[in-house]
Amino acid sequence: MNLIKKLMPGSRARKLIARYKAVERDFSKANLRGANLTKANLTAANLSEADLFKANLTGADLRWANLSEANLSEANLTGADLSGIHLFAADLSGADLSGALLIGALLNGAILRGANVTPEQLAQAMTLTGTTMPDGTVHE
Numbered sequence: 599m600n601l602i603k604k605l606m607p608g609s610r611a612r613k614l615i616a617r618y619k620a621v622e623r624d625f626s627k628a629n630l631r632g633a634n635l636t637k638a639n640l641t642a643a644n645l646s647e648a649d650l651f652k653a654n655l656t657g658a659d660l661r662w663a664n665l666s667e668a669n670l671s672e673a674n675l676t677g678a679d680l681s682g683i684h685l686f687a688a689d690l691s692g693a694d695l696s697g698a699l700l701i702g703a704l705l706n707g708a709i710l711r712g713a714n715v716t717p718e719q720l721a722q723a724m725t726l727t728g729t730t731m732p733d734g735t736v737h738e
Contacts, residue, residue, distance in 0.1 A: 611635050646684075695719060705729045 611633040614625060628648040637657040646666045650673050658678045666686040670693050677697040687707040695715040700722040707728040715732060726737040 611638070614638075 610628075610630055614628065614630065614633070614635070615638055617625070623642060624644045625648060626644050626646045628645060630645075630653050631649050631651045633650065633653045635653060635655050635658055637659075638655070639659045640663055641659050642662045643660070644664045645668055646664050648665065648668045650665075650668055650670045653670070653673045655678050656674050656676045658675070660678055660680050660683055662682045663680075664684045665688050666684050668685070668688045670685075671689045671691040673690070673693045675690075675693055675695045675698045678695075679699045680695075680703050681699050681701040683700075683703045685703060685705050685708045687709075688705075689709045690713050691709050692712045693710075693714070695713060698715070698719065700715075700719050703723040704725050705720075705723050706725050708726075709730045710732050711730050711734055713732050720726060720731075729737045731737055
């Protein structure tokens, strides 16, 4: 069982940051619902299949991180650096990506329905194939 799932709810974000600073990078399937990860440095972290529902990732550094199949619905990613991030089949429904950098992001099959993201931001992404756009249309 993943260690993060065993942590007390109030300490999840703090423990994750401590583990990251100790050079651990695999946080796949972590339960971080509602976690406050404001300005967290999670460069190249593996958060695939993590549950980040309503997490606060304002100003977080997630460059080159893997968040494939992660639940980021209603997450706050305002001003986050998502350059080169892997968001394959990630759920970002209703997420706030205001001012987030998506340079070279891989968004194949991601769900952005109702997300706050501009066309200019999406133009920075490397791939959008199969992505459900904020208006519900699917990018080909």
